[in-house]
Amino acid sequence: MKGGAKQHMEKLTLSTKEHDGTWFGVLIGNRDKLLASSFSKSQKNLVRHLRADAPRKPIEKFTNESNVALNEMIDLYEGRRTTNQVRLEWQNVSEFEKTVCRTMKEIPKGKVASYGMLAKRIHSGPRAVGTGVARNPWPLFVPCHRVVPASLEIGNYSVGGALSDYGCEVKRDLLEREGVSIEGDKIASKALWVPTGA
């Protein structure tokens, strides 16, 4: 295998589960870590999206880890508290995307941050943060739905790998279930995350 020192022969597990009309899916690799998550109205799109992120052909089955991850994902979707047991697989993620994801994980539940705020924090630019956020491999586990335009409108969100109006509704619902107050299409400014300390 040419230049493939990083590529292990890994067994990939893909599991999906339906909850309240939405399909949730996880892709699990070596060391039982989460390579990617996704959700969609259609199981077919969900599987296609997850397979696109898979370095090799995954096997569709359930394991302890995939069940734990799926249940936690549904809890996150419903805005419930979780035990946070799922370990993420960072090894295929670029340095810049790692930085963006780490910063998103700092945004507390019930708060939002703008692309520009995050950009300042990591010494980058808002467009670049936008692409980083869009490429988040772990929606829900890494709360990219808490990143919004500086105008405090809802902004964009993709579900199952595609931007859509439905995605925007989902983003809005997720935020509301986390306790963010939204009037019309404007997020209350009190929901803005004010980072404490460094």
Place this chain on the structure above:
DNA sequence: TCGAATATATAAC
């Protein structure tokens, strides 16, 4: 509203 500026990723050359 509209256009430029901005940092990154990707595809084309």
Place this chain on the structure above:
DNA sequence: GTTATATATTCGA
């Protein structure tokens, strides 16, 4: 390798 094009944005006029 280098250049062109596209972004889940932002800011100023």
